[in-house]
Amino acid sequence: MDVMLDTEGKEKSATHGAYRRLRDMILTGELPPGQKLKIEQLRGLLDTGASPVREALSLLTSDMLVERIDQRGFRAAPVSKSNFEEILLLRCNLEETALRASIANADGAWEDRLVLRHHHMKKASQKSAPDFEDAHKVFHMALLENAKLPLLLRYCSQLYDLNIRYRYLAAGGPSYKKRDIAAEHQQILDAALDYDADSATRHLLNHYRRTGEYLSSQMES
Amino acid sequence: MDVMLDTEGKEKSATHGAYRRLRDMILTGELPPGQKLKIEQLRGLLDTGASPVREALSLLTSDMLVERIDQRGFRAAPVSKSNFEEILLLRCNLEETALRASIANADGAWEDRLVLRHHHMKKASQKSAPDFEDAHKVFHMALLENAKLPLLLRYCSQLYDLNIRYRYLAAGGPSYKKRDIAAEHQQILDAALDYDADSATRHLLNHYRRTGEYLSSQMES
DNA sequence: ATGTCAATTAATATCGATTTTATTGGAGGG
DNA sequence: CCCTCCAATAAAATCGATATTAATTGACAT
Numbered sequence: 001m002d003v004m005l006d007t008e009g010k011e012k013s014a015t016h017g018a019y020r021r022l023r024d025m026i027l028t029g030e031l032p033p034g035q036k037l038k039i040e041q042l043r044g045l046l047d048t049g050a051s052p053v054r055e056a057l058s059l060l061t062s063d064m065l066v067e068r069i070d071q072r073g074f075r076a077a078p079v080s081k082s083n084f085e086e087i088l089l090l091r092c093n094l095e096e097t098a099l100r101a102s103i104a105n106a107d108g109a110w111e112d113r114l115v116l117r118h119h120h121m122k123k124a125s126q127k128s129a130p131d132f133e134d135a136h137k138v139f140h141m142a143l144l145e146n147a148k149l150p151l152l153l154r155y156c157s158q159l160y161d162l163n164i165r166y167r168y169l170a171a172g173g174p175s176y177k178k179r180d181i182a183a184e185h186q187q188i189l190d191a192a193l194d195y196d197a198d199s200a201t202r203h204l205l206n207h208y209r210r211t212g213e214y215l216s217s218q219m220e221s
Numbered sequence: 222m223d224v225m226l227d228t229e230g231k232e233k234s235a236t237h238g239a240y241r242r243l244r245d246m247i248l249t250g251e252l253p254p255g256q257k258l259k260i261e262q263l264r265g266l267l268d269t270g271a272s273p274v275r276e277a278l279s280l281l282t283s284d285m286l287v288e289r290i291d292q293r294g295f296r297a298a299p300v301s302k303s304n305f306e307e308i309l310l311l312r313c314n315l316e317e318t319a320l321r322a323s324i325a326n327a328d329g330a331w332e333d334r335l336v337l338r339h340h341h342m343k344k345a346s347q348k349s350a351p352d353f354e355d356a357h358k359v360f361h362m363a364l365l366e367n368a369k370l371p372l373l374l375r376y377c378s379q380l381y382d383l384n385i386r387y388r389y390l391a392a393g394g395p396s397y398k399k400r401d402i403a404a405e406h407q408q409i410l411d412a413a414l415d416y417d418a419d420s421a422t423r424h425l426l427n428h429y430r431r432t433g434e435y436l437s438s439q440m441e442s
Numbered sequence: 443a444t445g446t447c448a449a450t451t452a453a454t455a456t457c458g459a460t461t462t463t464a465t466t467g468g469a470g471g472g
Numbered sequence: 473c474c475c476t477c478c479a480a481t482a483a484a485a486t487c488g489a490t491a492t493t494a495a496t497t498g499a500c501a502t
Contacts (some may be wrong), residue, residue: 234454234455234456235454235455235456236456269456270455270456270457270458271456271457271458272456272457273455273456273457276455292463292464293463293464294464337461389459
């Protein structure tokens with residue numbers, strides 16, 4: 001029946017599609033923080049039924065990108081300086097733990113994955129910004145994945161997303177103009193490939209804190 | 222219409238009621254790890270519609286108590302020794318951070334809350350086991366809440382729940398028989414009231430690690 | 443003029459039924 | 473005897489409609 005005429009054919013389920021789409025819109029600020037998210041409105045925007053939208057919002061609640069208000073529906077999670085600072089704090093704590101564990105488990109296969117994903121990220125930086133954002137996250141997660149601590153990895157991923165949202169909100173898009181972000185990534189990668197946990201975590205945390213200071217300086221409240 | 226003849230009148234919404242009930246059943250092991258959770262089956266068990274059940278399962282997914290499998294429904298999250306050990310590791314890491322921050326913000330009002338909740342917990346220990354479990358969690362969260370780091374607190378709460386599940390699974394119920402758990406709580410409380418962060422965290426982590434060793438020894442795989 | 447309450451409106455939450463998707467069991471062929 | 477394919481069944485995902493609940497408006501009394 002449905003002739004699948006879309007460009008990207010494989011939306012697994014309506015719920016999953018709505019989830020991805022809404023998540024993107026919230027991360028990029030297309031749906032601004034605090035905005036009321038009415039089912040009907042979104043139903044039209046994503047042209048799907050109310051059930052998938054509802055369920056997608058439920059899922060986004062777990063990612064802390066959407067807040068459910070008692071019996072009054074949903075809203076995009078609000079932002080604040082203190083929230084941003086907490087995200088930064090937790091990220092530094094958790095990613096240090098994860099990166100050290102990852103390096104402790106280091107082996108050739110992991111090195112290969114790291115090198116590959118770093119390469120993909122460099123390649124993507126010459127393409128579109130969204131492509132780079134995706135590859136950037138994949139690279140950072142690759143640094144941590146070898147810890148083989150799924151819960152920790154999940155938290156890191158969540159916090160990464162919450163943080164990226166502030167980047168979009170601050171700049172209307174990724175703001176990698178000033179700093180030499182590529183060099184920072186290279187330093188982290190090299191230290192990881194050397195199995196030098198201290199150096200790798202130092203570079204990684206500096207990477208985050210520098211971005212953190214920049215964003216923090218741009219926020220009022 | 223509905224004459225509200227139940228004993229406990231105020232179930233805010235069908236979804237919330239189903240969520241609480243299912244959460245309880247999973248934590249206590251009434252719904253064993255890995256079990257397929259069929260909507261129809263649960264719909265009958267909780268006598269409510271399919272939508273609230275579905276949504277409750279979605280919410281439990283965020284708590285990592287339920288896993289959603291592609292297009293094949295839901296199942297109670299599996300358990301494993303490695304999962305348990307990861308929970309313990311993360312709890313020690315995150316609760317130390319939270320407790321230290323909490324003590325750094327210490328003031329009279331917080332002391333009062335701590336004392337009160339410790340008292341309530343002692344009182345509840347002479348009542349039913351579920352009452353004690355609730356009060357126990359409230360006390361532990363009170364230790365951390367003064368950090369005023371909502372994300373961190375949320376993670377701690379999640380991990381607490383995941384951990385308590387292993388307690389139930391190991392013993393068919395809370396297993397506070399052998400150790401003098403009350404003394405351990407008293408030590409933590411006293412150290413916190415003294416604003417002694419080092420001592421408080423030491424006692425708290427020992428509290429967890431002791432339980433951890435006990436449970437870990439009881440697990441096979 | 444202002445605060446309160448009732449009636450209206452709008453949105454959410456829930457239900458029952460339909461459609462889509464996976465699983466199971468069995469028949470036919472290798 | 474086992475593997476593959478197809479039909480039958482069971483379950484999940486989705487839809488459209490109804491019931492509930494919160495927000496809004498306006499009338500009325502103070």
